[in-house]
Amino acid sequence: MENVTQHSEPHYDPEASKLGMWLFIFTELLLFGGLFIVYSIYRFLNPVAFQLAGEELNVVIGAINTIILLVSSMTIAMSTTALQQKNKKLTLFLLIVTVVLALVFLVNKYFEWGTKFHHGIWPGSPHLINDMSKGEILFFGLYFVMTGLHALHIIIGMIFILVALKRVQKGTVNADRPSLLENAGLYWHLVDLIWIFLFPLFYLIH
Amino acid sequence: MYILSNTVNASNFVSGVDKAFLLIMGISFVFLIGLTFTMLYFMYKYNNKKNPIATQIKGSNTLEVIWTVIPTILVLIMFYYGWAGWAPMRKAPKDTFNIKVTGRMWNYLFEYENGKKTDTLFVPMDKAVKLKLVSLDVIHGFFIPAFRIKEDVVPGREKMAWFIPQREGLFELFCTVYCGMNHSYMGSTVKVMPQPKFDAWYIDTIKHVSVAVDSPTATGQRIMKNIGCFACHTVDGTKLIGPTFKGIYGSKVVIQTNGQEHEVTADDAYIKRSIYDPNADIVKGFNKGLMQPYTGLLSEGDVQQITAYLKSLK
């Protein structure tokens, strides 16, 4: 007879958690928004240098990564449908595909950054500072910061999806309580959304 | 108060700025006093001892409109006066007397078109003076209160400020943007002289040659004092922004060049390099980018004098 006051009965409010997730997405949008402001101002001030530097980036890798992200966005969106149709196997499969695609994206990114490093281009590298124009330094500085931050979000998104996957497996996320999976999906789409803008702004300047 | 007293019309901007000031302050005082007294009066009149039952009033749309519209009009008037006092600061007339102002930690250097350099700003009276503001390191602020002008001096950009001094005399000049340790000492003075007097000063280059000095190292010391080395360096062994000069000559210094650490002896060549290209070798434990190159500001001869002085610091 000790503990009668049970604390807030664990009530489940999917609308609240969805709203919370959206609000968080807004802050993420403004986080990148800050960087987009910086980018656009510097591009406006150094149009030629940005074009020159943009040509150094590999459009093919960029395009492949875009498609990977788009496909993974679809698979995770489908996974909620699968969950709601009570098809647990398909849900799990779709989630695994999403995570694998995310990994492929990161591997690509790794090689892409690797080549840049190989060419002596990294933030603050002597080649960058000594041999390039100011606009190009800015371009690559922003390139590393923005794609780096985006990659960090991919990693966070992957963890988020993995947690959801685990919970789907255990059955605590199911057709009646899909919130966690839906939120993981929302987050993942955010990552996609940002890339949709990063890709043309960095890879498609000619 | 500057606003009211001795700086009346010290420059062409004073009246515009002060007008805006008085207008805003005037309106503000009326409101402040009026509202404060209303508040106190209500507190007295409707005290619960006198007025135990409140009358419930939930609002009034008429009043809301009134006290939205009136302040709006008032602030637009304030905006207008603010704008009117400021607009002329943005565009200098064509025919101006030009001076280049270089800010660095922690002094200003004024360069005139005939090559004259000073650390006090000399300007002719009743003539439009245009300043070209550049900074070598961080942002500084160029502020002459009596003239009501202020402009940040931003590295990487060339800024402009102009004014017509209208009063003879000495005026204060401050640095207003925080720029490191001696920010509050980065001031100087403006000397406004009537045109003939100014001209005499302007063409006279002889006066500036230094008076004879007794000891052989005093010239070095004087140069360093004038250009401001002691803002960052001491001679008594304490570390400020930069390393101390005590016993520096001939000592072994650990420096970093492009990230590699190595040891050198502080000789003439090293000191010269430290002055002309300080960011090439960074003394261990100090930051890059604080000391700026003095190329063009100190001649080879000056550096020799400085080295001679540094030698004497045992």
Place this chain on the structure above:
Amino acid sequence: MQTAVPILHEVSYLEYKGKYKGLFSWILSTDHKRIGLMYMYAMMTFFLIGVMLGLAMKLELIAPGRTIMGPQTYNALFTVHGVIMIFMIVIPGLPAVFGNFMLPIMIGAKDVAFPKLNLLSWYIYMTGSILVICSVLFGNGIPDTGWTFYAPYSFKTGTNLLPAIFGAFVLGFASILTGLNFIVTIHRMRCPGMTWLKMPLFAWSLYGTAWIQLLATPVVGITLVLVALERIFGIGVFDPALGGDPVLYQHLFWIYSHPAVYVMILPAMGAISEIIPTFSQKHIFGYKAIVASTIAIAFVGYFVWGHHMFTSGMSGTAQYTFSILTFIVAIPSAIKVFNWISTMHKGSINPDIPFLWAISFIFVFMIGGFSGLVLGALATNVYVHDTAFVVAHFHFIVFGGVGFAFFGAIHYWYPKMFGRMYDKAWAKIGWAFFFVGFLTLYSPMFYLGMMGMPRRYYDYLPEFHAANILSTLGSWVMAFGLLIIIINLFRSAKNGAIAPMNPWNGKTLEWTVPSPPPTENFEDIPVYGEKDGPYEY
């Protein structure tokens, strides 16, 4: 032992025994009231540090030249003072303490929407604060950039800036999460019948604030990350030597930091909007107008940041746009002041201590606001920008505004929070010293600014001496007042008279629960009928 059940339900949140004992029952509690108190204790501690630094600065400025410290120490002092006061006290201040404590009760909910997240925010807040303190204690030198971290000085200085920047970044996260929590709470957990327009004004102000926290904080977050990267790698974004533009840093910084000043003031205004009707025993005047002006301040306040940069070399177009927007954002504040004063009209005023704080708030807020108008006009801003005038403006409005509202709020809600009443006579004496000290401390700074004394100055001309002495004296009077207030509050938490449920005859929901409230706040969620409302006397 069946009979014990209803009694146990009434156990106050202070005595409630949960899974954990002692300290752990606090630091692991997800109860919004305990979290609110934990914020308050943490802030009090940091606040006292900040006050000490402020007093030390004033002591240094008592005479020109060196008095008790060197210039580098002084620079470090105002930096740490500014960072602590802004990022650790007044930005989270009212929302984290009173928002957490009162918001759920005021809207008739049992807790916030995400109680665990709420606790997490507190931990994030503590982490950030400790990082800031670390930057003082360890490394080579205390940060010395001013709380604005202006580039390029912020990546040139040799001092230990990284932990401070990182700390501010982390504190931003705590602020974002709190805001997020409040928005969801307000959207989803208002009690049945409480429509948006029946919500107490304090809750409205928190709603407006939360949106600013959400949308503005990330911008400064990323800006601080860029400064840190600039320091570590030299990526060049703000370094003029590498093509960057230091003025862009200022844009980004103020995109956050101007809205942040409204993050500070809105909840303060919200608290005042609660105190005034309660102590006038009258329905608030112009409820809808106050709601609208809250939203307007939050929204327009977003677009005026450039008024901090009038001398930085922006384009003329930007300058007058920002100036006019600055004036426009002053109007909703004016509307609020008029409505507050009208609420007193024909009321039945109980001039008790919270009310005294409220009217002194209005008084100093007006002075601060009017000096803001001087700063918002272009010509006068150019003259007084970066002088002691600005320092006076923001102390009047940040500290006079937010600080006074904080003290008003704590005297107002104290009986509810602790179930006891403080000693009113001492509270009034403390208030009197504080108020007089405040005016003596900061008024001379207006004068100094108009004379042209720049801010962040360790040393000054002899002409400025007299005003500085006065100001320093004021700082002691005020600190004395503060001491009385704090001691009074602390002692009363143990020894004060037991407070009734509704000592001020307030009408908002927090006055319908016992003092102190039970863990679950309400046994049954209240329901608002057609006629009910927060200010229906």
Place this chain on the structure above:
Amino acid sequence: MEKEKHHIVPYRVYFYILLALITMTFMSIGLVHINLGGYSVLGALIFSTIKSTLVLTWFMHLKFDEPFLRIMVVFVILVFAALLFITYLDYFFR
């Protein structure tokens, strides 16, 4: 509220959206090779905007959510646009 069933989007729809997104990606890459001068940024951004609208409405379910979420999203985007616009008032007219 509790009873409200989630709208279940068929797999097919998601697939069509993906196809549209990929097509537009290729179109924006193609656009680069046509010389549009200053307008190529604009073109790329228009494509990105359409793509992100698709992602928002379908993948992120905004189409099926309550209207206030949609209002919030639009509001946030407008706030960001206004920030950008005002910042440009400085840089464009310098």
